[in-house]
Amino acid sequence: MAPVTIDAVEEPADRPGAESGALVLRAAGEWLISTAVEVDRDLREIALPQGRRVVMDLSGLRRIDTSGAWLVLRTEHLLQARGNTVAIRNLAPSFEPLLDQVRARGVLEPVPHPVPVHHTLRGFVGRIGAATIGLGGRSYHILGFIGLVTERSFELVRNPRRLRLTAMIVQMEQTGVNALPIVGLLAFLIGVVFAYQGSDQLRRFGAEIYTVNLLGIAILRELGVLLTAIIIAGRSGSAFTAQIGTMQVNEEIDALRTLGLDPVQVLVIPRLLGLVLTMPLLAIFADAMGMLGGCLMSWAALGISIPQFLEQLQSAIGQWTLWVGVIKAPFFAWIIALIGCYEGFNVSRSAESVGQQTTLSVVESIFLVIVTDAAFSIAFSLLHV
Amino acid sequence: MASEPDEAIIRVRGLVNRFGAQTVHDGVDLDVRRGEVLGVVGGSGTGKSVLLRTIVGLNRPAAGTIEVFGRNVLELEEQEWHDIERRWGVLFQDGALFSSLTVAQNIEVPLKEHYRMPLRLMDEIAAYKVGMVGLPEEAGDKFPSQLSGGMRKRAGLARALSLDPEIVFLDEPTAGLDPIAAASFDQLIRDLKSSLGLTVFMVTHDLDSLFAICDRVAVLVDKKVRVGTLDQHLRDDHPWIRSYFHGPRGRAAHPAGTEAGQEAAAVPA
Numbered sequence: 001m002a003p004v005t006i007d008a009v010e011e012p013a014d015r016p017g018a019e020s021g022a023l024v025l026r027a028a029g030e031w032l033i034s035t036a037v038e039v040d041r042d043l044r045e046i047a048l049p050q051g052r053r054v055v056m057d058l059s060g061l062r063r064i065d066t067s068g069a070w071l072v073l074r075t076e077h078l079l080q081a082r083g084n085t086v087a088i089r090n091l092a093p094s095f096e097p098l099l100d101q102v103r104a105r106g107v108l109e110p111v112p113h114p115v116p117v118h119h120t121l122r123g124f125v126g127r128i129g130a131a132t133i134g135l136g137g138r139s140y141h142i143l144g145f146i147g148l149v150t151e152r153s154f155e156l157v158r159n160p161r162r163l164r165l166t167a168m169i170v171q172m173e174q175t176g177v178n179a180l181p182i183v184g185l186l187a188f189l190i191g192v193v194f195a196y197q198g199s200d201q202l203r204r205f206g207a208e209i210y211t212v213n214l215l216g217i218a219i220l221r222e223l224g225v226l227l228t229a230i231i232i233a234g235r236s237g238s239a240f241t242a243q244i245g246t247m248q249v250n251e252e253i254d255a256l257r258t259l260g261l262d263p264v265q266v267l268v269i270p271r272l273l274g275l276v277l278t279m280p281l282l283a284i285f286a287d288a289m290g291m292l293g294g295c296l297m298s299w300a301a302l303g304i305s306i307p308q309f310l311e312q313l314q315s316a317i318g319q320w321t322l323w324v325g326v327i328k329a330p331f332f333a334w335i336i337a338l339i340g341c342y343e344g345f346n347v348s349r350s351a352e353s354v355g356q357q358t359t360l361s362v363v364e365s366i367f368l369v370i371v372t373d374a375a376f377s378i379a380f381s382l383l384h385v
Numbered sequence: 386m387a388s389e390p391d392e393a394i395i396r397v398r399g400l401v402n403r404f405g406a407q408t409v410h411d412g413v414d415l416d417v418r419r420g421e422v423l424g425v426v427g428g429s430g431t432g433k434s435v436l437l438r439t440i441v442g443l444n445r446p447a448a449g450t451i452e453v454f455g456r457n458v459l460e461l462e463e464q465e466w467h468d469i470e471r472r473w474g475v476l477f478q479d480g481a482l483f484s485s486l487t488v489a490q491n492i493e494v495p496l497k498e499h500y501r502m503p504l505r506l507m508d509e510i511a512a513y514k515v516g517m518v519g520l521p522e523e524a525g526d527k528f529p530s531q532l533s534g535g536m537r538k539r540a541g542l543a544r545a546l547s548l549d550p551e552i553v554f555l556d557e558p559t560a561g562l563d564p565i566a567a568a569s570f571d572q573l574i575r576d577l578k579s580s581l582g583l584t585v586f587m588v589t590h591d592l593d594s595l596f597a598i599c600d601r602v603a604v605l606v607d608k609k610v611r612v613g614t615l616d617q618h619l620r621d622d623h624p625w626i627r628s629y630f631h632g633p634r635g636r637a638a639h640p641a642g643t644e645a646g647q648e649a650a651a652v653p654a
Binding site for chain 1: 581
């Protein structure tokens with residue numbers, strides 16, 4: 001037997017106990033979630049009558065669960081909506097509580113899936129507006145945070161004993177010493193790649209030796225410090241956001257405040273100061289490793305010996321080339337630490353938000369680092385450095 | 386669906402759970418009968434949640450057997466496991482709703498996974514389940530983050546019930562709810578149990594819930610389980626069980642327990 005049989009037949013008037021003229025809908029088999037698809041399909045195929053008396057005969061129903069009960073009641077509801085009077089007959093007593101339970105909640109129409117707002121033109125324009133206003137608001141708040149941190153830093157100048165030296169040293173270890181391997185390795189590889197690509201191009205002009213000039217200027221002025229800043233933004237800026245954000249989720253920041261401690265003094269200043277002090281050192285290390293990589297590659301690919309390399313390097317770079325690069329490091333560090341901490345405080349009280357703010361912090365700080373780098377380039381070219 | 390009242394739907398024998406050097410369970414024997422509400426209590430760290438997680442297969446025990454529906458769940462093939470999974474539902478502590486999906490979509494996840502169902506029917510079933518657990522109609526379209534703790538638990542229960550399971554596992558269903566919400570949640574479980582014939586395995590700390598809806602209580606003490614009715618536990622002279630049921634809170638919940646349950650039933654949910 002098919003799991004479901006439904007038929008709409010005219011009830012013969014001569015049968016005892018029958019309602020003459022009523023239409024009978026027979027349900028049979030198992031009305032369960034596993035058969036709901038077939039039952040639903042069969043039910044939808046029936047052409048429902050209008051303005052009749054309908055009897056739903058459930059005597060053939062062997063098993064039923066909430067989905068089946070829902071389908072029974074939906075059918076009843078649909079029949080009633082078309083002006084029929086409906087009676088349910090031969091419902092097994094053991095199914096009654098279930099049907100009552102379903103009936104008690106009424107027949108809910110499923111909530112329609114709305115078209116997402118941003119799929120409409122109006123929504124699209126609105127989104128641009130909202131993003132613009134949001135950007136303005138964010139800039140305003142970041143400025144406020146910068147002001148707060150600056151003010152607290154000045155307090156520290158007046159009262160240096162309030163500096164949390166241990167926390168700062170710990171931060172310097174985590175953001176500086178522990179970052180040495182990855183910064184060194186990447187800078188070394190960039191040096192290798194630059195030497196190789198540069199030599200390949202310059203060889204055509206017989207000017208291989210100028211690979212050294214290219215390396216010296218590019219790495220010392222730009223790449224060493226920029227690479228360091230990007231690695232640190234990804235490694236330490238994100239860590240700042242995640243650490244402070246997790247504290248925010250655990251209400252640790254609120255606990256600090258109730259204990260009379262200033263979160264900026266306790267959490268931001270050590271990170272900010274630590275990073276501003278370590279980043280120039282990291283940049284110098286990255287420069288050295290980059291030059292080492294370039295030097296080894298020049299020797300291997302071009303046969304430029306190490307003394308030759310050093311001699312050429314000395315003539316290629318000026319007294320200031322290194323410092324023009326390194327001077328940018330504390331500014332980058334300041335941006336990364338500030339954004340990292342700011343986004344950490346912006347975490348709302350959910351774990352999901354920690355992830356969102358961390359992503360945001362990395363994207364924002366890399367963006368600002370590159371914008372600042374461009375500003376430095378313009379300034380240096382105006383100053384003829 | 387006629388069945389013997391004493392049929393064990395879950396049968397745990399000689400269960401041992403260890404984490405590193407720490408033994409949490411040492412020879413736990415437990416039967417859950419079809420159609421009963423079993424409360425599981427115990428002090429912090431006695432492994433109430435671990436027991437639940439072990440039965441539903443989230444944690445592999447060091448030794449012992451676990452039979453659910455008469456099948457040893459520790460030795461199931463993937464397909465058999467899939468079949469058994471649709472016969473139980475789990476409500477985690479904070480609902481564990483998927484945060485990127487609306488409540489209705491959350492309820493549809495198991496429907497989609499186990500049955501190929503037309504979208505409209507799935508929407509109807511989801512809307513009905515939303516109503517069944519006592520959520521307002523419009524809650525179906527909301528995201529979990531837009532709901533209160535009590536509503537999230539109801540939504541989690543709706544997802545656990547979406548496949549019409551025979552057993553539901555509840556991990557501290559009333560923790561973190563205010564007394565009114567907790568009482569109405571108790572009432573909901575009781576209603577669903579009587580109308581759907583559910584078997585309920587409920588980890589709880591809530592003495593009021595225990596007295597209001599549990600048929601039997603399993604107490605985790607000394608790395609083992611003692612199962613019995615509340616009356617039996619009230620007469621037990623194990624020191625922890627004594628101080629649990631006869632402590633100030635236990636005393637407060639017990640005599641008032643049944644009355645409070647009935648009062649709560651009168652309050653519209």
